[in-house]
Amino acid sequence: MSPVSPFLQRSHAERNRLLPEPYQRVLIPLLVVALLALPMLGNSYLIYLLNLTCLAVIGAVGLNLLTGYCGQVSLGHASFMAIGGFVTAIAGETFGLPFWLAVPASCLVGAAVGFLVGIPALRFRGIYLAIATLAMHYAIIYLLTSYQTHFEASATAGISVSSPSLAGYVLSDGYDWYYLLLAVAAATVLFGLNLTRTHCGRAWVAIRDRDISAATLGINVPAYKLRAFVVSAALAALAGSLGAYFHGIVTAEGYTLELAILYLAMVIIGGMGSVAGTVLGAAFMTLLPFAVDAVGGLLPSAWRLGTVIYGFQEGAIGVVIILFLLFEPRGLIEIFRRLADYFQRWPFRYRELQSGG
């Protein structure tokens, strides 16, 4: 009785459904329930890893909207996160703003900087844009480092951020953070999905594919590009801000180019232009060092060649990126879709457009 194939769409509403395929309508609620129930296992290391993943998802969704959907390659993501972190630290410590004010403030500042950066970025495309954002990254980090060394005299290097309190309840525990981060990550994913399902997302895709044609279709290309920069910067600042509270410390040295590349890898490996893919990519890249660690731990001690194995961890990120780009350029989401397809059409080898009964 319900529409049997997602390929056959008979109305606009149908096209914009959040969960177009039937299996998704079962899987996603199950996933949500499972995630909520996970703390009962009592494995706080797992919860910590999931917290890191949620933080990564927030930032990665922002980058995907800018790079995956709108096609603007940005290497400056880490600097936006740095802005979020620093504004939070300064707002929280120097001005005493509470958590629920400092975080939105960071997002606003991040959005503003994204706007400022987006304007000159309109001039560039492709690799020139990447390098322009790279230059901007260094400029911002330099400014923040100067601030840190001249205004903060703490020898532990960086600004300490005290645990946030939400309506009187202090978030100090991994489990507390888990629920908050899960909620924010889910909200971010929903936000991203909503943006992509509307005219905004379609305009972005048009710009990514061929922006001259998009302009002839009447799309205000500069406005949409700016919007992409602003949204992505705001989300990055959100991630940076929450990260500042979560880790408890903010240092300019922590926001490196490697971090920006890591996020870019999350977007690419997850699948550019797919928010669900970004979640997978964020989880994958966050857990990768731990997985390599685990594999290294399984090797007998003699094989580990002392500490050389740790060098391999560093190289693993690069190897993974290359492997994905060569063999699975559409990302993890493509693997997932193939899997879903396989189960949906089994035992048949291809899907019909309209099912019989």
Add this chain to the structure above:
Amino acid sequence: MKLFTHLLTGAGLALAVSLSAGAGSAEDIKIGYVTDLSGPLAGSYTPTWEGFELYMKAANDAGGFNGNKVSISLDDDGLRADRAVAAAKKQFEQEGVVGIFGLSLSSTQGPVLTETRKAGVPVATSFSAILDALPPAQPYTYSTGVVFEVAGEAIGHLAQRIVPNGKVVGMTFDSVGGRAAMRHNMEIARKLGYSWDEVIFPIRTSDFTPFAQTAAGMKPDIVVGHYGAGQNVGMIPALRAAGYMGPYIIASYGASEVTAEEAATLAGSPDNIYMVSRYVPGTADAPGLAALKAAAEKYGVSDPNSMHVTGWVLGMLAGAALEKCGADCTRDKLDAALASAEIDTQGLTGGPITMTAGDHYGPTYWGLYKWDGEQLVQEGDWLRRDAIEIPLQQ
């Protein structure tokens, strides 16, 4: 690609396994060690780890502590705070370690210590140390390392032995620790009647010539370098090429005699290269080195240097505390043992390592060494600094 997907699944399974792990013989004493083994400073932290490991291996060979052997869980943090925290959590939550040792750069230590203090896990850091161990000492935090402020002052005093007065030029890179060290160095230098100038350069610089030339242009009587091993190797030859042939002090935040040797080779001459270090180089005349060298030879570590000694001394602290802790060692017992530790370093530094309830760092001894072309030779006696003399700037 199918193979690729299989590889991914394999890695995922390995991760899942590690999450549920908790292996090791039930009677072993489990301790953890987290440090930078693959990042930019691995060159300094790896030998420190090796020294620590050698001590523990030797101790195990001699029967362990209270009849139990030590098993160390080693993790790499790549100089990233979040990985350091994750590693520490894995160690104390899943593997049930009684204490964590090592840690890496001071900027990664803050978040780790926050978590370990919450969980009540004692941590003793190696050569990178932060003010937390100094009085009033934070709980569960100890260090046998080099606190920037203390080192800066020590160097300020020791410089007098080389050049009694004149102009000191301090060089550092743009980091909070380096600047802190310079600040204290400067205060002492000024108090002793020197004139002071400084050069601060970016952390990530690859070419040292402009900074060396600036420093040389200041016509110093002595130059002090407050940075890691690598920068010394680049700066000393650059200074010589820029025309400065006078004395240069390597401040040992991770530098060892290997640094001095490399720098001397590249500079073309071994003259006027000094080092201030808390621990002796591998070629010194200390009785404690005999055990270290024996272990090094047995386990295939060639040419132990002062960084190995640093790790070994941390091992001594850990070992003494574990011994004192008793047969069923718990975290609080280990913490108590560390807080009352009194280690005879057998000449590896100028005096014993003494911890008290309010001071988890203790008085430190700093030696001035001169590179004579073959090895570092100590000049004069050890300089003692008591931790209480540092005014805390918080």
Add this chain to the structure above:
Amino acid sequence: MEILVSIAVLGMTYALVAAGIVLVYKASRVVNFAHGEIAIVCGYLFYSAGRLWPAEGFFPAFATTLLFSLACGVVIYLVLMRRLLGEPTFVAAMVTIALAIIFKAAIVVVWRSSNLGIPMGRQILLLYPDGGALRLIDLVTLATGALCFIGLGVFFRYARLGRQFRGAAENALLASQRQVDINLILSLAWAAAVFAAAIAGVLFGSRSMLSPQSTILGLSGLTAAMVGGLDSLRGALLGGFLVAGAIYLTARLIDPALSEAVPFIILLAVMAWKPWGLFGTREELDRV
């Protein structure tokens, strides 16, 4: 006097790195982000090869590094870049970023992140009146760099292969229909680029030092290449000197700590004025 020579030498080093980047870009429109890492790894290799056979001087080191760099370039192209020929250039750029990560990891795995310097050419030739000295390596850098640029210039203008190269760069499809072997051209481009990187790395390691952090050299070279124009060798030369001069003068005269940010300020300024660099060809910037 000292300042001029220092700027010239540093500039030539950056120009060599930039030249490698330009070679690859000219041929395939791919920006090689791994260039700095490759240069430093070749420097490390030179050091190790020199230590392995100390008696024969630096000859084995030269030979090993030369062979390795040429082979490395060809392998990178054949195994990686060739497969990406149809994809958007952003993908190729990401692959080079991943290569950079791998090369950097190699420094950790093979050389244990040690900080080394190549003890070659450090003899002092003459002293300057106001302090400092001219070293052999300074002259060697200038000479080698000049030779390379002259050689490349002559090659592109007069050699048959060079003209084919320019043809392939401009319009690969057309060139391939005129019996220009695109694979050969691109392999050659990569081999030459890695070779240039190796030279830069060795010269740099002899003058300064090699460490995992020295890979920042690549960034300076990239900046130099962009300032001069990504597809212009002349631009690479000029860009190298400009960037070196800016860093030097800022470090000496203004504030040493600012010298890190200066190349980027210059880059942003140049890109605002002439996005394609000072000598770059104006291209449709919609090749993502």
